[in-house]
Every structure is written in structure tokens, then in C-alpha cells.
Amino acid sequence: MTFGTIATWRMAHDSVVEATKLLESGTNASDALEVAIKQVEDYPFYKSVGYGGLPNAKGILEMDAAFMNGDTFQIGAVAGIVDIKNPISVAKKLSEEKFNSFLVGEGATQYAKDEGFEVKEMLTERAKKIWEKRIEDMKSKQLNPYDGHDTVGVVTLDQMGSMSVGTSSSGLFMKKTGRVGDSPLSGSGFYVDSTIGGAAATGLGEDLMKGILSYEIVRKMSEGLSPQEACDQTVYPFHDLLTKRYGKAGAFSLIAMNKKGEWGVATNVEFTFSVANDTTKPTIFMANRGENQTTSITPITKEWLDAYEKRIKAPIE
Amino acid sequence: MTFGTIATWRMAHDSVVEATKLLESGTNASDALEVAIKQVEDYPFYKSVGYGGLPNAKGILEMDAAFMNGDTFQIGAVAGIVDIKNPISVAKKLSEEKFNSFLVGEGATQYAKDEGFEVKEMLTERAKKIWEKRIEDMKSKQLNPYDGHDTVGVVTLDQMGSMSVGTSSSGLFMKKTGRVGDSPLSGSGFYVDSTIGGAAATGLGEDLMKGILSYEIVRKMSEGLSPQEACDQTVYPFHDLLTKRYGKAGAFSLIAMNKKGEWGVATNVEFTFSVANDTTKPTIFMANRGENQTTSITPITKEWLDAYEKRIKAPIE
Numbered sequence: 001m002t003f004g005t006i007a008t009w010r011m012a013h014d015s016v017v018e019a020t021k022l023l024e025s026g027t028n029a030s031d032a033l034e035v036a037i038k039q040v041e042d043y044p045f046y047k048s049v050g051y052g053g054l055p056n057a058k059g060i061l062e063m064d065a066a067f068m069n070g071d072t073f074q075i076g077a078v079a080g081i082v083d084i085k086n087p088i089s090v091a092k093k094l095s096e097e098k099f100n101s102f103l104v105g106e107g108a109t110q111y112a113k114d115e116g117f118e119v120k121e122m123l124t125e126r127a128k129k130i131w132e133k134r135i136e137d138m139k140s141k142q143l144n145p146y147d148g149h150d151t152v153g154v155v156t157l158d159q160m161g162s163m164s165v166g167t168s169s170s171g172l173f174m175k176k177t178g179r180v181g182d183s184p185l186s187g188s189g190f191y192v193d194s195t196i197g198g199a200a201a202t203g204l205g206e207d208l209m210k211g212i213l214s215y216e217i218v219r220k221m222s223e224g225l226s227p228q229e230a231c232d233q234t235v236y237p238f239h240d241l242l243t244k245r246y247g248k249a250g251a252f253s254l255i256a257m258n259k260k261g262e263w264g265v266a267t268n269v270e271f272t273f274s275v276a277n278d279t280t281k282p283t284i285f286m287a288n289r290g291e292n293q294t295t296s297i298t299p300i301t302k303e304w305l306d307a308y309e310k311r312i313k314a315p316i317e
Numbered sequence: 318m319t320f321g322t323i324a325t326w327r328m329a330h331d332s333v334v335e336a337t338k339l340l341e342s343g344t345n346a347s348d349a350l351e352v353a354i355k356q357v358e359d360y361p362f363y364k365s366v367g368y369g370g371l372p373n374a375k376g377i378l379e380m381d382a383a384f385m386n387g388d389t390f391q392i393g394a395v396a397g398i399v400d401i402k403n404p405i406s407v408a409k410k411l412s413e414e415k416f417n418s419f420l421v422g423e424g425a426t427q428y429a430k431d432e433g434f435e436v437k438e439m440l441t442e443r444a445k446k447i448w449e450k451r452i453e454d455m456k457s458k459q460l461n462p463y464d465g466h467d468t469v470g471v472v473t474l475d476q477m478g479s480m481s482v483g484t485s486s487s488g489l490f491m492k493k494t495g496r497v498g499d500s501p502l503s504g505s506g507f508y509v510d511s512t513i514g515g516a517a518a519t520g521l522g523e524d525l526m527k528g529i530l531s532y533e534i535v536r537k538m539s540e541g542l543s544p545q546e547a548c549d550q551t552v553y554p555f556h557d558l559l560t561k562r563y564g565k566a567g568a569f570s571l572i573a574m575n576k577k578g579e580w581g582v583a584t585n586v587e588f589t590f591s592v593a594n595d596t597t598k599p600t601i602f603m604a605n606r607g608e609n610q611t612t613s614i615t616p617i618t619k620e621w622l623d624a625y626e627k628r629i630k631a632p633i634e
Contacts, residue, residue, distance in 0.1 A: 072563050073527035079497075080421055099463050100493040101523045104397055105422025107495020146416050176417040178424015180396075187504035187529035206418045210390040212504035215529045216536075246389050248415075 001159035004261035004277030007036065008153040008202045008253065010300070010308055011046045013274035013284050015039045019156055020276040029158040029194075030069055030092065033166045037065075037088040040152040041168055044124055045312045048150040050087065052124045053170025055131050056177055061123045063170050066184040067091040070163035070194035076101050077184035078108040080177075085118040088168045091184075093117075105178060129316040134174065146172050151183045153190060153200025155257045157277075163259065165192040165200050165214075172205070181205020187215035197221045197258030199231075203269075204250025211238045217256045227256040228264030228295070235266035236293040253287070266295045318476035321578035321594030324353065325470040325519045325570065327617070327625055328363045330591035330601050332356040336473055337593040346475040346511075347386055347409065350483045354382075354405040357469040358485055361441055362629045365467035367404065369441045370487025372448050373494055378440045380487050383501040384408040387480035387511035393418050394501035395425040397494075402435040405485045408501075410434075422495060446633040451491065463489050468500045470507060470517025472574045474594075480576065482509040482517050482531075489522070498522020504532035513539045514575030516548075520586075521567025528555045534573045544573040545581030545612070552583035553610040570604070583612045 003023040005016045015036035022032040041050025048054065055061040065087035066077035076094030079102075081087050090112045094101045103111050113119060137143050151169035167183040167190050182188040182205035189205070191214040192198030199217040201208050213234050220230035235254050242249040253267035261277035265287045276282035283299065290296035320340040322333045332353035339349040358367025365371065372378040382404035383394035393411030396419075398404050407429045411418045420428050430436060454460050468486035484500040484507050499506040499522035506522070508531040509515030516534040518525050530551055537547035552571050559566040570584035578594035582604050593599035600616065607613035 073559060074563065075523075075526055077497075080424070097523075099489060099521075099523055100496045102497045102526070103493060103495040104497050105424075105495045107397070107422070107493055110494065172416060176420060176424055177427065178420040178422050179417045180419045180421055185502050185504075186526045187502075187532060191529070204416075206392075206414075206416055209392055209419070209503045212508070212529060212532045215504060215532065219533075219536075242390065246391065 002157065002261045002278050003159050004157045004257055004263065005032070005036065006155050006255045006257045006263045006273065006275040008200065008255055008273055009150050010272040010274065010284055012036070012040055012152050012154065013282065015154065016274040016276050016282045020282055023156065023158050026159060028160065029156040029162045029164040032158065033154050033156040033164040034088055034092050036154050037152055037166050037168050038086045041086050041088060044126070047127060047130065048170055049152045049168050050170070051120065051122050052127055053122065054127050054173040055123055056175045056179070058177055059131055060177065061127065061170055063087045063168070064180060064183045065091040065168040066186070066190055067095050067166045068164065068186060068190055068192050069095060070165070070192035070198055075186050079104040079180040079184045081108040081112060083119055083122050084109060084112040085120040088166050090117055091166065102184065104180070126316060133316060146174055151202040153202055153255060155192065155198040155200055155255065157257060157259065157261055161194060161259065163192050163194040163198050165190040165198040167200055182208035185209055187212045189214060191215040191218045193218055194259065197227060197256060199254055199256040201252060201254050203252030207242060207250035208252050210242060210246070213238060213254055217254060221256065221258050226264060227258050227262050231256050231264040231266035232293055232295055235268070236289070239268045265297065272300060319474065319578045319595050320476050321474045321574055321580065322349070322353065323472050323572045323574045323580045323590065323592040325517065325572055325590055326467050327589040327591065327601055329353070329357055329469050329471065330599065332471065333591040333593050333599045337599050340473065340475050343476060345477065346473040346479045346481040349475065350471050350473040350481045351405055351409050353471050354469055354483050354485050355403045358403050358405060361443070364444060364447065365487055366469050366485050367487070368437065368439050369444055370439065371444050371490040372440055373492045373496070375494055376448055377494065378444065378487055380404045380485070381497060381500040382408040382485040383503070383507055384412050384483045385481065385503060385507055385509050386412060387482070387509035387515055392503050396421040396497040396501045398425040398429060400436055400439050401426060401429040402437040405483050407434055408483065419501065421497070443633060450633060463491055468519040470519055470572060472509065472515040472517055472572065474574060474576065474578055478511060478576060480509050480511040480515050482507040482515040484517055499525035502526055504529045506531060508532040508535045510535055511576065514544060514573060516571055516573040518569060518571050520569030524559060524567035525569050527559060527563070530555060530571055534571060538573065538575050543581060544575050544579050548573050548581040548583035549610055549612055552585070553606070556585045582614065589617060
């Protein structure tokens with residue numbers, strides 16, 4: 001039977017490996033997705049998701065996450081949640097609620113505590129150092145404070161034909177308190193329908209929510225486009241439209257998988273992702289915008305991977 | 318030249334009258350929209366928006382609002398903002414920001430204060446009484462706490478051909494702290510593109526965000542459907558799909574206007590709205606789901622209006 005997983009960024013590769021094992025052995029899409037995203041949230045060297053994520057302008061690590069079930073359209077989401085170990089698990093639990101399924105700020109944190117989710121100090125010493133250094137650099141070098149907004153987004157398809165999508169992010173580094181990006185917003189950050197396919201986004205949330213790209217990719221797949229065609233024909237026209245109408249398009253990258261386990265991506269910046277299905281083992285690829293509204297996709301090189309490994313663990317000076 | 322306004326619920330009628338005057342005299346769509354929504358926020362007898370709105374389970378009035386500019390796709394939004402007189406004005410201001418344009422909880426309230434927006438105790442004695450009575454009723458009658466989620470949503474078209482959309486809501490009565498509905502979520506609660514048209518939603522936000530209906534209506538109008546066709550062909554199929562896949566569809570109602578000032582609505586519950594354009598003066602209509610995926614729309618009766626007036630001002634016992 002068919003199954004598959006696609007996930008944003010190299011950071012999610014180990015999760016794709018894990019999800020693939022689970023899906024292969026019959027685990028359902030929702031549970032495999034939760035395991036996959038938790039793994040990224042737990043890893044201290046990924047500075048844009050969960051533990052080790054970078055804090056907001058006040059030094060507080062506020063996290064966003066969402067979960068959607070492609071069978072039932074159930075959605076759960078949190079934004080601005082603080083010191084909870086696995087925001088994705090809170091989002092998944094909230095998706096079971098008919099009311100109050102999207103909670104923000106203190107309400108989200110309190111809900112998680114009341115429901116017994118693990119509390120953890122999520123701001124690492126390393127993240128704090130990076131934050132302090134950035135504050136200094138901003139003063140001395142007049143830097144734009146905002147960069148780094150690498151959401152983990154995952155789409156899973158299980159052998160029963162069910163699909164799920166989830167996202168988790170610490171959001172824009174140096175964001176204002178309470179800032180929400182696209183990650184917890186359905187249609188923008190994620191969308192899935194098990195009878196069609198699913199999609200998820202990473203990038204500048206403020207611009208992604210102008211385009212509703214995850215929904216649009218799924219909709220285009222419903223008309224018979226392949227995931228790659230749907231990504232190309234959604235992302236590049238929107239990039240160009242936004243550039244024309246708004247003046248500038250922020251960075252964004254989209255991933256998609258359909259109910260057959262076929263996949264696609266499109267991006268306006270250099271973008272890594274990991275994907276696997278029943279015929280292809282987990283593989284990291286590099287994507288860039290190609291010519292004529294297409295995407296150039298190449299296997300990742302060992303050099304890139306080595307440099308990445310070194311970069312994420314480099315001492316903060 | 319063409320201009321127009323459509324808005325959800327009878328409560329927005331006086332705002333449609335006011336917006337029509339402004340648009341007629343050349344005011345732009347964004348400013349007319351802000352005036353229209355502020356008027357609803359300010360009126361104490363509308364218990365689902367702004368001043369006089371009903372509080373959450375803890376007795377705190379948390380408000381959501383959003384603004385979108387159909388020329389530039391700029392979006393600003395707030396959720397869970399407290400004791401700020403006009404959330405729509407905060408959302409409109411945030412739409413000018415490239416980063417941090419969607420703020421929630423304390424971050425949203427603090428931003429509004431820092432930017433000099435008027436602070437006001439928004440919980441009225443009347444709303445507090447209704448809340449207290451509800452708490453009692455829930456104890457004695459085992460009532461479902463959740464009802465009442467009438468968002469004001471407005472679409473405006475000005476003589477220069479620009480369009481805007483905005484929403485404002487105190488959300489679900491008795492919601493959990495930090496609960497966010499569809500009102501501040503682009504695609505679900507609102508969407509607009511001046512070259513096509515705009516749409517906005519009211520209803521159970523938890524279900525609206527499963528469907529991305531505002532975006533879908535605008536998209537269908539881009540394919541040449543009239544606003545009424547776009548509403549009918551989006552809302553009823555989604556109602557049926559959600560009933561099949563999720564088991565139940567909550568109440569929802571959508572409004573739309575295209576760049577020619579033509580309008581449409583669709584709803585799965587009894588729904589009033591007000592609309593005007595350059596050829597038709599502001600009029601309140603009543604809509605219901607009709608046969609064969611259509612909407613039945615009739616002018617409001619004097620009896621209904623009289624009963625409404627009496628109901629919203631009835632003493633709370």
C-alpha cells in the first residue's frame with residue numbers, strides 16, 4: 001500500500017526517517033505526524049522550532065503550532081504558547097474540540113498545563129546567547145532584526161489512505177510579543193484533504209497569509225494537477241503578483257503530497273526538504289526557483305550537509 | 318462611478334448607510350470600512366462586537382479584528398485584545414507593517430496602548446449581567462455554553478476601484494481564554510482582491526477555518542462567477558462536505574461583493590445583512606438556505622425589525 005511523508009527543511013529529515021518506519025508498519029498518519037514534529041521540537045540545535053528556538057524581542061520564546069486531520073478536517077492550533085515541551089501535541093489534542101480549538105497566548109499555555117502536557121523551560125542557554133548577540137549587533141550594525149523563520153511543516157499519508165498535516169515554529173526571530181505567523185493559520189500555513197492531498201508552508205508568515213497558498217495547492221491538486229504542478233502554478237504566480245501589488249514578496253517555500261504519495265515543492269529562496277514514500281527511501285533535496293515558473297530540485301550534497309552540521313552547532317561568540 | 322458596501326447582520330445597517338454616504342462623496346474603501354466597523358464596535362446593544370460584547374468564560378471581553386486592503390493585499394489582525402475601544406483601527410494600522418502584522422493577547426493590547434489607541438473598559442454592566450445569568454443557567458439547565466458569534470464583516474468598494482474588507486468580533490460567548498475564531502484569519506474570515514472582489518464570514522469560527530470559504534468565494538468570482546453564484550457554489554457544497562466528513566456543520570454565513578458592486582450571500586442559518594451600491598440605497602435583507610444549493614433572499618419586514626429592536630434592548634432578568 002501507498003504511504004509517504006514530506007517535510008520542510010533538512011532539520012526534518014530524521015523525522016521523515018522515523019515517520020516512514022511508523023507508516024510502513026501501519027501507524028496512522030496523525031500519530032506518525034505527531035512523532036515526526038515532536039522530534040524536531042525536541043532537538044536543541046534547530047533554532048526556529050520548539051526547544052532551542054529563538055525568542056521574541058523581549059527574550060521570551062513564544063511558539064506556534066497546528067494540526068489538521070485530512071479525513072475530518074479537524075483543526076487544532078496554538079499561538080504564542082510558552083514553556084510547553086511539544087506544541088504540536090497540544091494542537092493535535094485541540095483538534096478534537098468542537099469549540100475553542102485555536103488558543104493563543106496565556107490561554108494556550110494554561111490549557112496545555114491543565115491538560116497535563118509537559119512543561120519545560122524551552123529557552124536554551126544557546127538561544128539566549130544568540131538573542132543577546134543579536135541585540136548587540138542590532139545596536140552596532142543597524143541590522144534588520146527579522147530573519148530566521150523556518151517552520152517545520154509535515155504532510156503524512158498512511159496505508160489506510162488517511163492524510164494529516166502539521167506545523168510547528170518559534171516564529172520570526174525578534175518578533176514582537178504576540179506576533180502570529182502563518183503556521184497556525186489554516187489555508188495559509190497548512191491544509192489537507194485525504195481525498196486529495198496536503199500542503200504546508202514555511203517562510204515569512206505576514207506574506208504567506210496574503211496568499212492562502214497551502215489551500216490553493218490542495219485545491220489545484222483536486223483539479224488533477226500533480227503536486228509539483230500545483231506548487232509551481234501556485235507559488236510563482238503569487239510571488240509575482242505580490243511583487244507587483246505589494247512591492248515585495250518575502251521568502252516562502254511550500255511542500256505538497258497527494259493521496260498517491262506523489263510530491264512537489266516550490267520556493268522563491270534556497271530551500272531544503274526531505275521526502276519518502278513506499279517506493280523511495282527518505283532523501284534530502286535542495287530546491288530553488290527554476291526557469292519559467294518551475295522548480296529546480298537536486299539531491300543534497302555531502303558538502304552542504306557537512307557545512308550545515310557545522311553551522312548549527314558552531315559556538316556562539 | 319460604481320461604489321458599494323455589504324455587511325453582515327442587521328446590526329451593521331447604520332454603518333452601511335454611513336459608509337454609503339462616505340463612498341458617494343469620494344472617501345476611499347479603507348477609510349469608509351473603518352468608519353463602518355467602528356460604528357458597530359461603539360454601539361452598546363450589539364453583544365457580539367466591541368463595546369457591549371459578551372465576555373469569555375472568565376468574564377473577560379477578548380476581541381478579534383482584521384483588515385485587508387484589496388489593492389496591496391496588506392493584512393493587519395488582532396486576537397484576544399482587551400479594553401481597546403476600536404480593534405478594527407488597530408488591525409488597520411497593523412496592516413501597514415511588513416512584520417508583526419498579526420498580534421494576539423497581551424502583545425496586541427500592549428501594541429494598541431503604545432500606539433496611542435483609545436483605552437476603554439469594554440465590558441458593560443449589561444454584558445456582565447448576561448454573562449452572570451448564563452453562568453447560572455448553565456448550572457441549573459445544563460445548557461451548552463456556546464452560542465452567539467455574530468461577527469461584523471464588511472466589504473467596501475470605492476469610486477477609484479479599490480476594495481477593502483474588515484471584521485470585528487468578541488467571538489464565541491463563554492469561549493475559553495485565548496480562543497480565536499475565523500474573524501482574524503485571512504482566507505477563512507475575510508479576503509479581498511480589488512481586481513476581483515471581496516468576501517467575509519460570520520458563524521462558528523472553528524468550522525469556518527476548516528473551509529477557507531472567503532478566499533474560495535473570491536477565487537470563484539475570479540473565474541467569472543457572480544458573487545451570488547460564488548457564494549452558493551462555495552457555502553452549500555462545503556456545508557454538505559463538512560456534514561459528511563466531520564459529522565456536523567456549525568452555523569455560517571458569507572457575504573461577497575465584486576468590483577462592479579454586485580453582491581451575493583449564502584448561509585446555512587437565518588441571516589440578515591445590509592447592502593448598498595451606486596444604484597440601490599442601503600437595504601436590510603433576510604437570507605435563508607433555499608432549494609438546490611441556492612439562497613432565498615427577501616427584504617426584511619417591519620415586524621422583524623421591531624422585534625429585533627425590542628430584543629436587543631430587553632431588560633436582563
